[in-house]
Amino acid sequence: xxxxxxxxxxxxxxxxxxxxxxxxxxxxxxxxxxxxxxxxxxxxxxxxxxxxxxxxxxxxxxxxxxxxxxxxxxxxxxxxxxxxxxxxxxxxxxxxxxxxxxxxxxxxxxxxxxxxxxxxxxxxxxxxxxxxxxxxxxxxxxxxxxxxxxxxxxxx
Amino acid sequence: xxxxxxxxxxxxxxxxxxxxxxxxxxxxxxxxxxxxxxxxxxxxxxxxxxxxxxxxxxxxxxxxxxxxxxxxxxxxxxxxxxxxxxxxxxxxxxxxxxxxxxxxxxxxxxxxxx
Numbered sequence: 001x002x003x004x005x006x007x008x009x010x011x012x013x014x015x016x017x018x019x020x021x022x023x024x025x026x027x028x029x030x031x032x033x034x035x036x037x038x039x040x041x042x043x044x045x046x047x048x049x050x051x052x053x054x055x056x057x058x059x060x061x062x063x064x065x066x067x068x069x070x071x072x073x074x075x076x077x078x079x080x081x082x083x084x085x086x087x088x089x090x091x092x093x094x095x096x097x098x099x100x101x102x103x104x105x106x107x108x109x110x111x112x113x114x115x116x117x118x119x120x121x122x123x124x125x126x127x128x129x130x131x132x133x134x135x136x137x138x139x140x141x142x143x144x145x146x147x148x149x150x151x152x153x154x155x156x
Numbered sequence: 157x158x159x160x161x162x163x164x165x166x167x168x169x170x171x172x173x174x175x176x177x178x179x180x181x182x183x184x185x186x187x188x189x190x191x192x193x194x195x196x197x198x199x200x201x202x203x204x205x206x207x208x209x210x211x212x213x214x215x216x217x218x219x220x221x222x223x224x225x226x227x228x229x230x231x232x233x234x235x236x237x238x239x240x241x242x243x244x245x246x247x248x249x250x251x252x253x254x255x256x257x258x259x260x261x262x263x264x265x266x267x268x269x270x
Contacts, residue, residue: 016181041242048213052180098251106222109250110214116249 005074014059042117049110058084085130159183175208178216200232207238
């Protein structure tokens with residue numbers, strides 16, 4: 001049976017040291033599904049920013065709280081969801097890093113980068129607590145497919 | 157080590173050659189500590205040579221901004237040299253490209269302190 005999408009999941013402790021582990025896995029996945037080098041670089045950064053936010057702002061480095069990362073490799077897009085177990089927040093209340101008054105703030109640019117590099121970034125409160133960020137990036141059709149995506153499934 | 161920082165002094169200007177990653181945690185802290193040490197020693201004419209930097213995240217960009225502001229507050233200047241394209245992209249996205257003084261030639265950067 002041909003799978004429409006594959007899922008890879010990873011759970012890490014709330015420690016910065018584990019972020020490289022997640023981005024290494026991200027690189028392996030984007031390489032496996034043939035994102036070009038430029039796209040792969042920026043997906044790596046979006047994932048890094050989101051995981052760092054989950055560790056730092058979500059879980060506040062609490063070793064008892066994990067960060068769950070799920071990569072869903074679909075036919076048309078890669079989706080990445082990152083869940084923390086913190087108090088949650090409303091992203092619409094965050095200061096705009098492009099406001100002239102905020103340009104020299106030392107922090108607050110991560111979400112802007114995520115929104116710039118991914119096709120979509122959505123925030124939601126998880127019903128069992130914490131925040132879940134879901135980001136997606138469309139996959140370019142393979143040249144040999146000539147526009148026919150039906151044969152572009154992972155595992156073919 | 158995520159980030160290697162080599163220090164050179166040319167006249168009254170200190171050039172920091174950065175090699176590696178400036179990311180949340182170790183890399184950002186190293187940069188902060190090095191610039192703080194220079195400022196405490198009275199060296200506030202600083203060039204960050206970013207030619208060897210392979211990766212910067214939002215924390216690293218924030219650290220560049222902080223070091224720029226801290227240096228300026230002491231009456232000094234911190235300038236950037238040899239920006240890789242991707243760092244330039246990150247600065248452009250966050251409208252920081254015009255905030256920093258950016259150079260592609262070391263001698264021109266040094267002369268700008270005169």
